[in-house]
Amino acid sequence: MKLMSSPASPFGRKVKMTILMKNLKDKVEILTVDATKGDATLNAANPMGRIPVLVTDDGSAIHDSHVICEYLDHIGTGPALFPRNSDRWDTLTRASLADGIIEAALLKVYEGRYRPENMKVQSWVDRLDAKIDTSLAMLEKAPPMWKDAPDYGHLTLAAALGYLDFRHGGTWRKTYPKLVAWLDTFAKAVPGYEASKPPMA
Numbered sequence: 138m139k140l141m142s143s144p145a146s147p148f149g150r151k152v153k154m155t156i157l158m159k160n161l162k163d164k165v166e167i168l169t170v171d172a173t174k175g176d177a178t179l180n181a182a183n184p185m186g187r188i189p190v191l192v193t194d195d196g197s198a199i200h201d202s203h204v205i206c207e208y209l210d211h212i213g214t215g216p217a218l219f220p221r222n223s224d225r226w227d228t229l230t231r232a233s234l235a236d237g238i239i240e241a242a243l244l245k246v247y248e249g250r251y252r253p254e255n256m257k258v259q260s261w262v263d264r265l266d267a268k269i270d271t272s273l274a275m276l277e278k279a280p281p282m283w284k285d286a287p288d289y290g291h292l293t294l295a296a297a298l299g300y301l302d303f304r305h306g307g308t309w310r311k312t313y314p315k316l317v318a319w320l321d322t323f324a325k326a327v328p329g330y331e332a333s334k335p336p337m338a
């Protein structure tokens with residue numbers, strides 16, 4: 138199988154952690170694709186032109202990161218990342234919130250990268266910041282611990298916090314000490330967290 142991603146992509150990082158947690162390292166070749174430049178192979182696999190995309194051995198394309206992670210959970214070994222019992226809804230809701238944090242953080246990056254200075258809308262950036270802060274404040278009250286092993290909700294939250302470190306200077310660390318401790322615990326439990334870290338610019 139081939140994974141189209143990029144070292145900086147937080148959604149790609151979710152998939153890279155999943156590959157390692159499900160013992161699929163030897164089964165997936167990781168290709169670096171620059172989604173921002175309009176890559177024809179990427180667009181053929183995902184008309185949205187977004188990474189990550191997994192191309193399976195029979196040539197089928199699977200996206201987005203949630204769907205890829207669930208597919209890999211299905212074919213790999215090791216503890217289940219997507220519970221089959223009633224815990225599933227907590228896991229998916231936690232992942233959805235963490236994906237929302239990533240999306241807001243990514244939109245802030247795109248705001249800076251693509252919008253000319255004189256067209257910047259501060260109220261929009263403030264709104265994105267508020268979404269991130271409100272979510273982190275809620276999580277800080279009771280960081281989500283796992284029973285036997287971290288699941289898809291936990292790894293998505295780790296990818297979100299890692300992206301705030303990577304692109305937004307880790308300023309969240311000053312305000313959310315329990316989440317800082319939570320991320321340290323996660324990184325110890327999941328070696329794939331360090332292994333999938335984006336190179337610092």
Ligand SMILES: N[C@@H](CCC(=O)N[C@@H](CS)C(=O)NCC(=O)O)C(=O)O
Nearest residue numbers: 146147148172187188189201202203
């Ligand atoms: N919901 C998607 C989001 C994927 C996404 O936004 N990827 C970014 C890179 S991290 C991308 O490809 N951006 C380029 C674009 O939106 O054109 C997922 O979970 O995979």
